[in-house]
Amino acid sequence: MTPALVACVLLAALPAVFAHAVPVARWVARARGRAAGVFLDDRAALALGPRVDTVLLDRWGTVTTGQLRVVAVDPVEPDHERNLRWFAGALGHAADDPVGRAIARLSSRGKLSQVERHGGSGISGSVDRHPVRLGRPDWLGMDARDDAGVTVGVQVDSRPIGYITVADDVRPHAPEDVARLRADGVEPVLVSEDTERNTRGLAEACGIGQWYADRPADDRAELVDERRRGGHVVAVAGPATVPEADLVLTDADVGHGIRLADLDVGRVATALALTRSAARAATRSRRTGLGVGVAGAALAAAGVLALPLAIGWAVVGCGAVALVAVGRAPS
Amino acid sequence: MRAAPPRAALPGSAQWMISSLEGRVREVAEQVTDQVRSGVPGLEDPADARLLDLVFTAVHNAMRVFVDEALGREVSYLPVEDMFRKVGYRVALRGRDLDTIDQGMGIAVGVISDELRVSAAENELSAGALNAINDAVTLFVGQLTEQIGVGYRAGAQARSTDTGLARARLLAALLSGADADEVETQAAIAGWDVPDQVTVIAVETGGAALRADALGPQALTRTGRSPQPVVCATADADEVVAAIHRAAPKARASVCWPVPHGDASAAWTWATRALSLVEARVIPARPVVECVRFRTEIWLHAEPVLRRQLAQELLQPLFNETENSREILSETLLVWLETRDSAPAIAARLGVHPQTVRYRWKRINELFGDALHDPDFVVQLTLLLKASVPLWIAGDQSDFRRFREQEETG
The missing domain is CATH 1.10.490 (Globin-like)
Known part of the structure; x- marks a missing residue:
């Protein structure tokens, strides 16, 4: 073979090399991910994503906004409703737990003093010089309530003035996003440290069929193991990283897994969909590159493609490979 | 006879x-x-x-x-x-x-x-x-x-008697409310022209008594009495007060507003009462207590026994409250009685949230009920609170203790 012929063959085979050497599909997935608040910087995570068939969704931030919200204000006397909102809300500003933060949104800040936190029982303090206590009804000597969510009693001047109930603030599109996960072949499983009753209510509201209740945050490894033993590839979406998981989706920069702008279950679904579409696009582009490269090399070897035609074949072939790698964005 | x-x-x-x-x-x-x-x-x-x-x-x-x-x-x-x-x-x-x-x-x-x-x-x-x-x-x-x-x-x-003694007698006559003849007589002996308007000052010297010569001839005073009385013409009052503080820098002078010399006795009562109220922390403690600024307090505390009895009678609902609750409810009630303002205005005055004022008002209505619609009750209550609240804020809990004792003895 003459050197000219060899050059023509190599040029005509260039699309196959391009398809295998240049990760266009990954670049496209990363770009699309960034636009959607999904950071696919970890190549291993990108590779693992398409295999995930189970995702453990932490209660905080995925199907909920990560906050609680007040769902009921029940004064002992109707006249006390505003007082209940004001005094409980003012004291709530001094609380450092989700229940307190939810109640704090009922009112502006007031003049607070002598604030004391009483473990899991509640919080006490002085609002405009009135002694106020906010906490479990039994701690305050008030009748217990059987409402869904968390119900706290409120006392002002040592007199009970009512109850406030808070519950998870469910993301409005959580049921649709959960359905999208399931449509992609990923089974969502809700994990919560809340009671069985509240967890079941939340799962049902989001259309999730499996859940774990009364599970503290440091219990995730055990759940992952349990699922993996069943032959599943398990991802965990939550505020904390779980090393035992196959894939971690979190809003913190932990250096591996997929980092998300937030833990919204919709974003989790988008992240996993992106990994799948990237994998599919990479496969398609390799096949396309191989086909175009082999055909070009054959034509060049047969002398059909002179040097100018071989160059044109290489350019058009690489372009076709790139187009196939870009493909369509996942819905 | x-x-x-x-x-x-x-x-x-x-x-x-x-x-x-x-x-x-x-x-x-x-x-x-x-x-x-x-x-x-x-x-x-x-x-x-x-x-x-x-x-x-x-x-x-x-x-x-x-x-x-x-x-x-x-x-x-x-x-x-x-x-x-x-x-x-x-x-x-x-x-x-x-x-x-x-x-x-x-x-x-x-x-x-x-x-x-x-x-x-x-x-x-x-x-x-x-x-x-x-x-x-x-x-x-x-x-x-x-x-x-x-x-x-x-x-x-x-x-022919010593004029110092004569001036002391004149001072005594003025402060005891002696009749005009007696005052005129003593003034003639003392050689002190009694002005139409006098200023009466009660001085807590905080040490040695003020010497008469330290205050100048325009002021009448006498030692051996605490607080030490000083009387002068109103026109000379500022000068005399300055002389008091020069002679006794730690002194506290309760300066009554100008009165006709016939009312000097009453003015002495007011000036000394103002000092007592400073002691009770009802009036702020300052080197010069200008009685004219505290006329209401001086008036309201003229009848301590009456105030105490009225308090036991009218403020009973408040006495059942804790000390803190009693103080803040009475403070709010007093501001409302004085101003009849809206909740936000009262809140601004008390430095609390308007909803706190509404809550307190609900509690006050629960405690006093329809009595708050009785004009006589409201007037008495206003005066009583005006006199009592500063005492309570100053830490005087005697009303509350007395109420408790009465409750215990049935």
Whole structure:
């Protein structure tokens, strides 16, 4: 073979090399991910994503906004409703737990003093010089309530003035996003440290069929193991990283897994969909590159493609490979 | 009552004539006074007007006593003698000599004798009866002249007394609410012109007493009393207060607002009460307590026992509350009673959230109920809270303790 012929063959085979050497599909997935608040910087995570068939969704931030919200204000006397909102809300500003933060949104800040936190029982303090206590009804000597969510009693001047109930603030599109996960072949499983009753209510509201209740945050490894033993590839979406998981989706920069702008279950679904579409696009582009490269090399070897035609074949072939790698964005 | 001096009984006709003169006693006393004013040199001076008033009162009372005794009624000589001693005392203080008294007595006896003669002629009284009346008059006049002499000697001695003591006496007269005559008398002795408006100052010296000479001649004061009283003309008040602090830098001076000198006694009460209220922390403790700024407090704390009893009666609902609750509810109620403002306005004044005020108002209505619609109750409550709340805020819990004790004893 003459050197000219060899050059023509190599040029005509260039699309196959391009398809295998240049990760266009990954670049496209990363770009699309960034636009959607999904950071696919970890190549291993990108590779693992398409295999995930189970995702453990932490209660905080995925199907909920990560906050609680007040769902009921029940004064002992109707006249006390505003007082209940004001005094409980003012004291709530001094609380450092989700229940307190939810109640704090009922009112502006007031003049607070002598604030004391009483473990899991509640919080006490002085609002405009009135002694106020906010906490479990039994701690305050008030009748217990059987409402869904968390119900706290409120006392002002040592007199009970009512109850406030808070519950998870469910993301409005959580049921649709959960359905999208399931449509992609990923089974969502809700994990919560809340009671069985509240967890079941939340799962049902989001259309999730499996859940774990009364599970503290440091219990995730055990759940992952349990699922993996069943032959599943398990991802965990939550505020904390779980090393035992196959894939971690979190809003913190932990250096591996997929980092998300937030833990919204919709974003989790988008992240996993992106990994799948990237994998599919990479496969398609390799096949396309191989086909175009082999055909070009054959034509060049047969002398059909002179040097100018071989160059044109290489350019058009690489372009076709790139187009196939870009493909369509996942819905 | 002093027994009447032995005097010959008057015959019946003389008694009858005197009884006919009974209705003219005042008229004759006025004649005597007029004659004395015109007959004794120097008594036309307006400054002697009070002296002449005293002369008239003394003569009128003396004639009344004489008539009563002549008609066999029971009489007391003490008031009349005291009044004639005062006449003598006053004459001496004004620097007159005894001749003035002799002239006056001569004129008075002359006028009365003329009246008796005319009346005797009109009533055809016998010479013996008229002589008996004249003898009795002469005896009575002698007795009164003796008292005038006693008073004159006392007055003359007072004039020669040390002026420091005299100023102290004047101060005492002013602060005790002595009558104008007494004040004028003491002022004359002390050589201190009593101004129309005076300023009364109660001083807690915080150490040694203030010396009178440290305050200058325009201020009256006396040591040995705590708080130490100081009185001066209102025009000199600022200067005197400055002198007080120069002499005693740690002193606290309670300065009453200007009053007529006749009200100096009341002003002293107010100034000392203001100091007591400073002690009770109702009034802020400052080197100079300007009473005019705390008139309401001074007024409201004038009747501590009444305040206490009203508090036990009207504030019972509050006493069942905790100390903290009682304090904040009463504070809010008082502001509302004083201003009748909206919740946000009251909240701004108290430095709390408007909803806190609405909550407190609900509690207040629960505690007092319909009583808050009774105007009398509201007025009493306002005054009571105005007086009591500062005490409670200052830490005085005696009302509450008293209520608890009453509850425990049933």
